[in-house]
Amino acid sequence: MMKNREYQQIDPQALATPTPTPPPRPLPEHELKPKRARRKWEVFPGKNRFYCDGRIIVARQSGVLPLTLGLILLTSGLFFVFDCPFLVKHLTSCIPAIGGVLFVFVVISLFQTSFTDPGILPRATPEEAADIEKQIDNPTGSSSSYRPPPRTKEVIINQQVVKLKYCFTCKIFRPPRTSHCSLCDNCVERFDHHCPWVGNCVGKRNYRFFYTFVVSLSFLTAFIFGCVTTHLALRSQGGNGLVFALQASPASALELVVCFFSVWSILGLSGFHTYLVAANLTTNEDIKGSWSGKSGNEDVGNPYSYNSMIKNCCSVLCGPMPPSLIDRRGFVPSDDSVQTSPVEVELPAAKNDINMCTHGTKGLLETASRSPLLTSSCPQAKPQAAPAVLEPLPEVTPSPALEPAKTTAGRQSTSTPHKHHSHHRSKGKQASHHTHKTSNSSPRPHHSHSSRRKDSKNRDPKFSSLR
């Protein structure tokens, strides 16, 4: 039977021990092909970087993620060390508890936003691209010298006409709400924006993490601000004055400054995103005014909205978690004739996020039963099947040895491209004129993360790319 043919190629010793020890990576699939099988993340065409053997994905430039993390850790650290003892003594020990919970939420959701695949769409295979090209009518015939005009396809969704654009990089017609991020060079589903603060795109899969991050950060900032104010107020009681209080606890002054400048922008941002969630909109759509009835077209409305705030919130934040579509940890199929049945080494679930690493063993049996069907028609090339069975339970925690080496390389690249927060330059039709149609929060200023930084690098966050 087919399964037997697969297993002939597998090293029986390795098969006997599918334990959480990583297999020797350069597993020779065949005597004639000593080249080791590469994982798909190694040949990923986008501009992302991968760590921990493909478990962690980040954008090419980490942006100001180190700064974000540093500020959070610093401020929280100072709070716990300098303010909490006083407040516990004078008020209640709930304060560090609440602060601790908020801090944990903030850090975890930050990491998840940064390291999760935002919903990247894999690029089309050559056959797919050729098939789409065939379907598109090109009357001029030989168009090899110039790029044909942008192709669009129209679709009716919920009685709305929605234009699907053709992506020349990924060679697909972008699904609705999908946008191509020029920084990451990927099409991302339900593209919201590219956030340099978290160093990643925010899209379908990590929007809920991003929202949790922003909301919990605003709570944390407000909480620390309040506590520090209380601390200083209590200290300056008894006629000693504020100056004395500040001298007694200088760290509080620093925290006060950081929190004061960040709380407005972060609160504003969480207000803005709460509005987006309730309306089932993305930042991208809101900026472009896709559904706001511009140009006098009153029939336009958001076709994706359920017309119920609660349902919108639930579907965006509590909906099912879609799988990652890029098979990061799968193996690249061997060159020849594999186009028939591409390699699917692990289940979609097992491959992707660090969150889902533990599904490796669960997927083993399933994968083994699937791989006979899915491996190449060339009977000799079995890099796919072998690792499928051998795939161990991946470690959940990132390997520290690998990370610092690569992270330092990444940090050096915070350069000019990141001066502006561009999420999709080519779509910036509305130029710099950004109007908030309905918003719970105050207009533009609340988005300016720039206020958070001491030096005034004026980075108008999401909208500067519209220039």
Place this chain on the structure above:
Amino acid sequence: MAETHSLQDLRQAAVASKVFVQRDYASGTICKFQTKFPAELESRIDKQQFEETMQTLNNLYAEAEKLGGRSYLEGCLACLTAYTIFLCMETHYEKVLKKIAKYIQEQNEKIFAPLGLLLTDPIERGLRVVEITIFEDRSIGSR
């Protein structure tokens, strides 16, 4: 006269062409594939059979993405645990994806392979298309 093939035989067979069934976005961004019968398959498979397969696939994907009590519960629980629950629990979507994979394999073994066709799981194409590979109809003895 068409020879029946098993999946093994397909390995030796040459690929004649591929048909791509695109996504149907009329209902929004949910995962749904067009059920229109492609012209290239007319000589190979029964239209009814094909449409039934596609419809079942669509239903399975709808089940994966359904917003209901269960998915909300999962979502809320995940939120409360700062999403760390995804480390230990398989999501509902993943469970349904496994079901889909099984279903496709079954369909391939029972229906498509004997006709010289092979259905590729859409997840391997980023849920963009259902790729149907048409193999050359050679006379290969079935085992």
